[in-house]
Amino acid sequence: MMYWRDGCEFVNHPISGNLAVDGGAPVIARQFAVRNTMGPEEEQAAVEVIRSGVLSRFQGSAGDDFLGGPQVRAFEEEWADYFGVRYAISVNSWTSGLISIVGALGVEPGDEVLVTPWTMSASATAILQWNAIPVFVDIDRASFCLDPSLLEQHITPRTRAIMSVDIFGQSASMEAINTIAAKHNLSVISDCAQAPGAWRNGRRAGTLGTIGGYSLNYHKHVHTGEGGMIVTDDPDLALRAQLIRNHGEAVVDAMGVTAINNIVGFNFRLGEIEAAIGRCQLRRLESQTSRRTELAEMINEGLGDLMGLQTPQVTPGNDHVYYMYGLQVDPEALGVTRDWLYRALTAEGVQGLARQYTNIHRLPMYTQRTAFGSKGFPWTLQKSDAPASYGLGACPVAEDLQERTYLGLELCSFAYTDDDITDTVNAFRKVWLHIGATN
Numbered sequence: 001m002m003y004w005r006d007g008c009e010f011v012n013h014p015i016s017g018n019l020a021v022d023g024g025a026p027v028i029a030r031q032f033a034v035r036n037t038m039g040p041e042e043e044q045a046a047v048e049v050i051r052s053g054v055l056s057r058f059q060g061s062a063g064d065d066f067l068g069g070p071q072v073r074a075f076e077e078e079w080a081d082y083f084g085v086r087y088a089i090s091v092n093s094w095t096s097g098l099i100s101i102v103g104a105l106g107v108e109p110g111d112e113v114l115v116t117p118w119t120m121s122a123s124a125t126a127i128l129q130w131n132a133i134p135v136f137v138d139i140d141r142a143s144f145c146l147d148p149s150l151l152e153q154h155i156t157p158r159t160r161a162i163m164s165v166d167i168f169g170q171s172a173s174m175e176a177i178n179t180i181a182a183k184h185n186l187s188v189i190s191d192c193a194q195a196p197g198a199w200r201n202g203r204r205a206g207t208l209g210t211i212g213g214y215s216l217n218y219h220k221h222v223h224t225g226e227g228g229m230i231v232t233d234d235p236d237l238a239l240r241a242q243l244i245r246n247h248g249e250a251v252v253d254a255m256g257v258t259a260i261n262n263i264v265g266f267n268f269r270l271g272e273i274e275a276a277i278g279r280c281q282l283r284r285l286e287s288q289t290s291r292r293t294e295l296a297e298m299i300n301e302g303l304g305d306l307m308g309l310q311t312p313q314v315t316p317g318n319d320h321v322y323y324m325y326g327l328q329v330d331p332e333a334l335g336v337t338r339d340w341l342y343r344a345l346t347a348e349g350v351q352g353l354a355r356q357y358t359n360i361h362r363l364p365m366y367t368q369r370t371a372f373g374s375k376g377f378p379w380t381l382q383k384s385d386a387p388a389s390y391g392l393g394a395c396p397v398a399e400d401l402q403e404r405t406y407l408g409l410e411l412c413s414f415a416y417t418d419d420d421i422t423d424t425v426n427a428f429r430k431v432w433l434h435i436g437a438t439n
């Protein structure tokens with residue numbers, strides 16, 4: 001069995017001998033460098049804002065400063081241009097963005113929103129924040145995104161929206177989701193936190209629903225430390241999101257807004273320093289995503305022939321920007337458990353390996369129905385069987401991935417060099433060689 005080489009020599013690497021988990025020398029003995037997308041442009045931009053003294057110009061009152069200062073506005077304009085949408089609304093986190101969106105859509109207490117369990121917990125808590133009920137719908141095993149064929153069986157008279165998440169870096173099947181939404185008069189929220197810059201059928205991921213957006217937190221492809229960006233073509237939703245972002249209840253009168261349902265405002269405003277940095281980061285998005293794609297292609301090539309290991313599947317119409325590199329293992333074919341593989345690979349020095357992602361529907365807040373207060377609110381608002389989606393077995397694909405078959409590489413965490421990838425691949429190959437699962 002040959003180790004994988006990509007123009008590199010392996011003379012320095014202990015590729016034979018015992019597995020590190022059994023006391024052998026690990027393939028990788030160094031720490032990979034942490035990813036850092038900040039450069040001199042960001043530094044200069046931040047310094048200029050600091051020198052101006054105006055670190056935020058938002059005011060929670062009607063008038064010129066209701067929509068923020070010059071950096072915030074320029075950042076939003078540039079983002080809207082780049083993503084081909086009419087409105088981009090910056091927020092201090094994507095969690096804030098999701099909360100703003102669910103509120104802007106006019107979701108009522110007790111309404112239901114369909115959402116995937118295979119996402120970051122904020123996707124679902126944004127629904128709960130408006131006292132609405134998240135109903136979890138299982139994912140498609142190939143893409144890890146919502147399975148559109150399962151949506152309709154969960155739609156009830158209380159369903160108001162579908163929240164689709166472009167998890168790991170590729171878009172969900174938005175055409176199918178939009179078709180079902182249109183048939184049932186539902187809004188579609190696109191949580192594209194992990195896939196900025198990805199395309200689906202010639203359009204930008206994140207812009208394919210009624211309203212959507214991106215996270216700008218530290219781990220995402222481009223970031224402002226903390227931050228987020230809402231995108232939509234709908235002027236009414238854009239205004240409502242702006243109102244929720246900035247104490248809208250205090251300005252509706254002066255602004256002549258009469259539809260004040262859910263205009264319970266927050267302070268979700270992004271600072272000028274972050275916005276100035278974000279403008280520089282936007283210019284780096286393409287190079288970040290293309291490098292990520294390149295890394296994934298190298299890993300695909302290196303792992304593609306290993307038995308019992310499924311590399312990421314890019315579903316038709318998509319390209320993939322690989323926030324995570326999501327693998328699936330076949331414990332029966334391999335004769336070892338996923339958790340044993342995790343330990344063996346980690347012992348070989350593989351970094352950023354994750355053996356689980358998430359099953360939000362199984363969080364204690366849902367299974368115990370204890371969110372706001374201790375008496376079951378907001379589930380007490382309705383009598384439907386929505387909480388059935390919190391039971392074991394409600395989302396069998398997500399549960400199987402979580403318990404037995406998922407392994408992920410957090411490509412978002414490191415500034416991988418080609419050598420880092422080569423060695424990571426060889427760590428996998430060494431383990432697979434030892435369990436006799438290579439061709």
Ligand SMILES: *Cc1c(COP(=O)(O)O)cnc(C)c1O
Nearest residue numbers: 093094095120122193215216217
């Ligand atoms: C990161 C992330 C969020 C939350 O974004 P923040 O900016 O950290 O609040 C929401 N959904 C998904 C899928 C994410 O990956």
